[in-house]
Amino acid sequence: MSAQPPHPTLLIPGPIEFDDAVLHSMSHFAESHVGPAFVKTFGESLTLVRKLFQSTSPAAQPFILAGSGTLGWDLVASNLIESGQEALVLHSGYFADSFAACLETYGAKPTQLKAPIGDRPALADIEQALKLADYKIITITHVDTSTGVLSDIKAVAELVRRVSPNTLVVVDGVCSVGCEEIAFDAWDIDVVLTASQKAIGCPPGLSIVMCSGRAMERFKTRQCPPASYYASLANWLPIMQNYEAGKPSYFATPATQLVRALHTALAQIASKPLSERFAAHRAASARVKSAVAELGLHQLAAKPECQANAMTAIRLPEGLTPADVLPILGKKGVVFAGGLHKDIASTYIRFGHMGVSVMDPARNDIDKAIQALKEALAEVTK
Amino acid sequence: MSAQPPHPTLLIPGPIEFDDAVLHSMSHFAESHVGPAFVKTFGESLTLVRKLFQSTSPAAQPFILAGSGTLGWDLVASNLIESGQEALVLHSGYFADSFAACLETYGAKPTQLKAPIGDRPALADIEQALKLADYKIITITHVDTSTGVLSDIKAVAELVRRVSPNTLVVVDGVCSVGCEEIAFDAWDIDVVLTASQKAIGCPPGLSIVMCSGRAMERFKTRQCPPASYYASLANWLPIMQNYEAGKPSYFATPATQLVRALHTALAQIASKPLSERFAAHRAASARVKSAVAELGLHQLAAKPECQANAMTAIRLPEGLTPADVLPILGKKGVVFAGGLHKDIASTYIRFGHMGVSVMDPARNDIDKAIQALKEALAEVTK
Known part of the structure; x- marks a missing residue:
């Protein structure tokens, strides 16, 4: 009942729909965002994000930010590619157009490889496209919410590693994480960005991003500072590292109740x-x-x-x-x-x-x- | 009890601390972000933000975004000032340094006018500083959370109108809105940015920004597109206008439960x-x-x-x-x-x-x- x-x-x-326990966590009483109880919850949530992605790589780095899923695009576009650099955007619906617009905002040059509505770009076409420019990133919408089209991110990642090994493989997993399989390490994916309110089963308001060691290295060696402030990995990286190590840290106030709810949802997922x-x-x-x-x-x-x-x-x-x-x-x-x-x-x-x-x-x-x-x-x- | x-x-x-009714709203059952019930709640929340600021100007525009209060800085820095333009940042504590860093991220040139710790810049010094450059915006931390210093935003706004009338008056009201007086229209303020989790009494996770007609005009006449995607007023303005007009609209999924809680908190404030x-x-x-x-x-x-x-x-x-x-x-x-x-x-x-x-x-x-x-x-x- x-x-x-x-x-x-x-x-x-x-x-x-939300599980009762998740909604119950949403109404958690007020607590300090730097107090030990919340630090523990936030730190564990970050570790649970690793489990959600079946990742055991210490070089990989999870991020949990207050914001809509869209914020994950800004995080990629302002930290993992620089102004003037090329991005290949695989188009399987509406959301590729938006991701491309986000990339352009921060100065990157997106090229869209479009499939007819209801389809996804073919691997052969992707392979051909990858040879045409020095793409710093390739973006794939795992499940496009506008069309219900599933992309084969494992196959695309394999292809990229074979023909353009330095291209970061960026997956928009907003509508896939928690219900479609993602083996982050095994498939050698560089970024998955998602949101709290879809298959993870937490209310909306959190942007969740998982970065590979390769992606973090790309960030650390960029020439220009990050092109966003709120989505800057430079601002968030020490915060996430500290929280996961059990230490309080402050850049911007996290959405404490939403993080509590996320913790409950992720723990439920990890229990099976x-x-x-x-x-x-x-x-x-x-x-x-x-x-x-x-x-x-x-x-x-x-x-x-x-x-x-x-x-x-x-x-x-x-x-x-x-x-x-x-x-x-x-x-x-x-x-x-x-x-x-x-x-x-x-x-x-x-x-x-x-x-x-x-x-x-x-x-x-x-x-x-x-x-x-x-x-x-x-x-x-x- | x-x-x-x-x-x-x-x-x-x-x-x-949160009121029971506010926390109860946090655990609202799942609902569509474009369904009529939520559209009504979001639209009313925007109208309640106007009341919170004692604003009746139809040209003024409230925004409610999923994000920490910090996101309000990005909204200002990426929409209301352009790369290469000058900003005067009044410093009464830690948060001015961060706002200046945010402005620099998007290419603006902040000049900080610093007061000794525990003090705020004197009006005479502000007047002198305003004459030294063509400042497109001046930023004031209403209450600096790091020092507990209150700024006299009414007096600063009056001064700016007198000596530099085209400078937008931007107030960081994260720690003031809901407990320190702000007469947005009467004091002729251009922007107040705040967050949900302080005197408004809602859990953290919402960035709330109020813009004057003058600020919106500045945005509409800018030369370059907004320098952020997630914080772009171009993306959010139609959404806010539609929701307040009772029409569903989509750019990024709002934090539905937090908006429910904000509505409850703002309605409580407006009831007296x-x-x-x-x-x-x-x-x-x-x-x-x-x-x-x-x-x-x-x-x-x-x-x-x-x-x-x-x-x-x-x-x-x-x-x-x-x-x-x-x-x-x-x-x-x-x-x-x-x-x-x-x-x-x-x-x-x-x-x-x-x-x-x-x-x-x-x-x-x-x-x-x-x-x-x-x-x-x-x-x-x-």
Whole structure:
């Protein structure tokens, strides 16, 4: 029995439903951001971020900052690439455009390699593109929240190491971390940036970034100082190192309650093998995708290998818009999201299946949503 | 009777103790950041920020962003001044150094006008300084959290309008908003930046910035695009305008639970005349300062007109350090902060008296803390 009041089940691709214990941590009483209890919680949270990424490399460095997931782009663009340097941006939806805009803001030169909507750039095209310039970083959206397209970050990282070994592999994992597999060390990834409110299962307001030893070395050898102040690794690195070593430290006041909630969420994730968590998300996603196919509907991501386990972007039957369907779903107690990719936003809806809605079968969130979708479509198309 | 578990009373200069209703809002169930309920809450919160600043100017623009208070500096430095332009930074403690560093990061040229520790720059010196360069902005720390020095922002704003009318008056109100008077329109201030976790009484994690019509005009007529992405007003202005107009909008996911808590805190503040709130903080501060004098102790801020109502920075008796006093206070259930100004950090402690600890006399927080301070000093000096 949930401690939360009755409310519509939130199944958008983030924020997602929260576990009672996580929400309870949000209302933790006031405490000093440099007091021993909070220092311990923050330090442990950083260590739990390492576990989340299956990373044991002492050279790797986790960061937890107050801010939206977007702040992770600034952290990359202002610390890991310099003005005038080239970036290759793999485009599998709306969020690559934004990451490219962020890179440009700080003077980098992004080149986008675009796939058709619902697809991702092919490895052969990436290989060709990598040979055309001295790319300091390559960015990949692991799951693009606007299209539900999954990228094969393991294969891309392998390719980069083979053909352009000095290019930093930067993964936007906002909609993937916590539900899609990421073996940070084993796959030799340099940066994963994410946010608290998606598959990690914590309320929004924290930017979480994991950097490899190679990325930290790139930062330490840059010619110019970081191009941002709030997102400067120079400002945050000693803070994160101190907190993880159990020592208080101050640059800007952390979001203490959100960090408490993150700690609870990460500890829950770490309490079971990550492989089980990823398998559960694959199974839930397969159930949703089967149901979508049974309804005669199509996903934006046509190819099975491009289909995220975090979410499903569902094309509506010809002539229907999200405004026709979402209110009916709402009446059935299920909140889905409308389209987000600006070219086709009015033609599809998005169903997020992450976190506690997947991991706690007793909630019955996924089956309830599938049933609601079936009924809603029957009502609008009858 | 509080719904919170027993815990030491947090009387550092932020974060502060929270009202039960505010903490309750922190554990609000998951909701869509673009759903009607949250849009209403966010929009109302923006309108409540206007009220907090006693502003009725439709040209003024409030912003609420996920981030620490520090992010407000980036917002100013990357939007309201351009690379190569001059800024005059009034120095009344540690935080002016940091604001200057932030301005330099984005290419501005800050000149600091420094006062001795515990003092603030004199108006005559500010007037002279303003004549030496074409300062695009002047920054003032309203209450410097490291020294407890209060600045007379009304007088500085008047001076600027008289001798350098095109200079934007930028107030760092992180430790003042909600307890020190600010009449944004009447005093003709251009920017106040603050954070959620001090006298506003909300947990940390939100950056709150109020811009005048003049500041927004400066932004709109700048030559170069904003120098930050996450702190770009170009990205956030349409979002804030849409939310306040009741329309969903997306740039980056807001910290929904923190915004709920901010709404509750701001609504509580707006429920009584602000003049009463400021008077209560003046009275509590006077009580603390009397007690400090009775103990034969001195404040860092020697001149009465330089003493903040938000907090008191107390010089310890010769030979004592915060490490001698803070643990004893802790045993008595009161958490004070150590020194923060790097030159003298080991010689003083800081007592924050803001928000619910002041406004709810039934808590007895201030008198309990004064009593604990008296007892602790008696113990260590006997």
